Amino acid sequence: MPTPSRYWREIPQRYRLEAAKCKNCGYIAFPPRLVCPRCQSRAFETIILADAGKIVTYTIIRVPPQPFSDQAPYAVGIVELDDGVRLTGQIVDCAFEELKIGKKVKVEFRKVYEEGEAGVIYYGYKFVPA
Amino acid sequence: MREVAVIGVGMNKWGEHWEKSLRHIFTEAAILALDDAGVDKIDSLIVGCMSSGLFVGQEHLSSLLADYLGQVPVPAARVESACASGGLALRTGWIEVASGMSDVVLVGGVEKMTDVNGHEATYALGTAADQEYECYHGITFPGLYALIARAHMEKYGTTRQQLAMVAVKNHDNGSLNPLAQYPFKVSVEAVLNSVMVADPLRILDCSPITDGAAALILCPVETAKKLKKPVVKITASGMATDTIALSSRREITWIESTYQAAKRAYAMAGKKPEDIDVVEVHDCFTIAEICVMEALGLVEKGKGGKAVEDGLTSLHGKIPINTSGGLKAKGHPVGATGVAQAIEIVKQLREEAGPRQVKGARVGLTQNMGGSGGSSIVHIFERG
Numbered sequence: 202m203p204t205p206s207r208y209w210r211e212i213p214q215r216y217r218l219e220a221a222k223c224k225n226c227g228y229i230a231f232p233p234r235l236v237c238p239r240c241q242s243r244a245f246e247t248i249i250l251a252d253a254g255k256i257v258t259y260t261i262i263r264v265p266p267q268p269f270s271d272q273a274p275y276a277v278g279i280v281e282l283d284d285g286v287r288l289t290g291q292i293v294d295c296a297f298e299e300l301k302i303g304k305k306v307k308v309e310f311r312k313v314y315e316e317g318e319a320g321v322i323y324y325g326y327k328f329v330p331a
Numbered sequence: 332m333r334e335v336a337v338i339g340v341g342m343n344k345w346g347e348h349w350e351k352s353l354r355h356i357f358t359e360a361a362i363l364a365l366d367d368a369g370v371d372k373i374d375s376l377i378v379g380c381m382s383s384g385l386f387v388g389q390e391h392l393s394s395l396l397a398d399y400l401g402q403v404p405v406p407a408a409r410v411e412s413a414c415a416s417g418g419l420a421l422r423t424g425w426i427e428v429a430s431g432m433s434d435v436v437l438v439g440g441v442e443k444m445t446d447v448n449g450h451e452a453t454y455a456l457g458t459a460a461d462q463e464y465e466c467y468h469g470i471t472f473p474g475l476y477a478l479i480a481r482a483h484m485e486k487y488g489t490t491r492q493q494l495a496m497v498a499v500k501n502h503d504n505g506s507l508n509p510l511a512q513y514p515f516k517v518s519v520e521a522v523l524n525s526v527m528v529a530d531p532l533r534i535l536d537c538s539p540i541t542d543g544a545a546a547l548i549l550c551p552v553e554t555a556k557k558l559k560k561p562v563v564k565i566t567a568s569g570m571a572t573d574t575i576a577l578s579s580r581r582e583i584t585w586i587e588s589t590y591q592a593a594k595r596a597y598a599m600a601g602k603k604p605e606d607i608d609v610v611e612v613h614d615c616f617t618i619a620e621i622c623v624m625e626a627l628g629l630v631e632k633g634k635g636g637k638a639v640e641d642g643l644t645s646l647h648g649k650i651p652i653n654t655s656g657g658l659k660a661k662g663h664p665v666g667a668t669g670v671a672q673a674i675e676i677v678k679q680l681r682e683e684a685g686p687r688q689v690k691g692a693r694v695g696l697t698q699n700m701g702g703s704g705g706s707s708i709v710h711i712f713e714r715g
Contacts, residue, residue, distance in 0.1 A: 260477035261530040267450040269469040279578045287578040
């Protein structure tokens with residue numbers, strides 16, 4: 202379970218999809234980095250990722266990690282956003298039979314999991330059919 | 332650099348060893364390796380272990396294991412590269428002997444995984460993926476490889492049947508290995524009817540949770556030649572890294588770190604894929620073996636599934652892969668796996684593999700991989 206500070210410092214990415222775009226070569230790093238993996242430049246500007254894309258691949262998790270025990274089975278996929286950035290996340294509000302590589306999805310802000318009844322609620326992005 | 336040889340190998344039965352501790356299983360394997368080499372003093376000890384901290388709450392293995400092997404005050408180091416920790420230990424030991432820093436090095440690998448429950452083991456293994464941007468969203472290791480499998484099936488037409496055949500082949504081999512955790516055969520039907528873990532991967536596509544250790548003794552080839560045993564040289568060590576997050580890779584179905592590590596190893600040994608007689612690869616999941624065969628250049632890109640179906644990689648095929656039973660049947664104590672792969676190749680090149688023997692094997696290769704391919708280590712071995 203993440204500590205409050207560990208959760209809090211990822212909020213710009215998980216709530217707002219803040220990324221870092223390399224000022225030299227245009228590579229978009231999500232999460233942001235200090236060094237561009239493509240050109241080694243260290244100069245970035247903050248941008249917001251696209252909020253739509255398509256499924257690159259997916260699976261249905263039947264044996265979940267403990268914090269997700271009450272959610273299984275659930276779909277997780279890699280989605281390529283319209284700006285070319287790929288994210289891993291849950292695909293929800295979609296019947297399993299309708300999952301398909303290439304399917305168009307959009308990004309929504311959702312609850313990811315919670316620490317029991319009295320614990321912290323963790324939020325982030327999920328994908329839903331477009 | 333000096334040429335390096337393996338003069339001793341040691342491994343005990345792998346499985347669920349509730350009666351034995353991490354230090355115990357490691358020391359057992361190390362003693363077997365020392366006795367096999369006929370050595371009682373070492374200059375240095377290198378051990379690969381992914382997560383003794385999470386599995387048994389114990390770090391500082393350098394001191395613990397040197398102490399319990401009765402070798403203090405030797406220098407010792409524990410190295411980690413997730414499930415490739417064993418391969419990294421071998422590489423580190425190889426560098427130490429090749430450089431002239433040490434003459435006799437014990438390279439070990441160990442993981443004690445059954446002291447925690449299933450959820451805790453899933454968590455510990457998950458630390459090999461990106462905690463904040465993969466695990467946070469509920470993905471598991473079977474899940475990550477399922478993402479690769481789905482993409483490979485879509486792109487190349489790899490079939491569910493072909494994935495099952497990897498498990499069937501490795502269990503066939505494992506049934507001949509008395510040290511394997513699961514030394515029995517499985518059928519394609521059994522794999523296809525086993526419990527779904529992460530679509531399209533089922534439980535019999537997955538390597539198990541295992542307690543196990545393995546150890547090797549390395550020394551310069553010049554010293555090895557004085558012993559009355561076949562000399563097995565390590566003629567290349569290649570390692571490469573890639574992004575930790577699967578989603579950051581350019582191609583989901585291609586394991587670039589394995590390709591890069593193999594490229595370096597082939598160049599160092601002056602060998603080509605077709606020169607290799609026997610191979611041990613990191614089949615943590617059935618799809619992994621298919622992707623790795625392709626990245627090693629043993630088959631064309633996208634043709635891994637077909638090669639398995641055609642029997643190319645079976646014990647008596649053109650290029651036998653995982654004669655030990657692989658991670659699938661032999662077991663996968665993550666830190667020990669890379670060392671055990673080397674043991675199988677040494678046995679093959681010494682012609683001591685019994686019913687699993689690949690006739691006339693002179694050149695062998697091991698490929699050990701961390702996470703979903705974030706690191707890969709390839710070694711090439713030759714009969715001297």
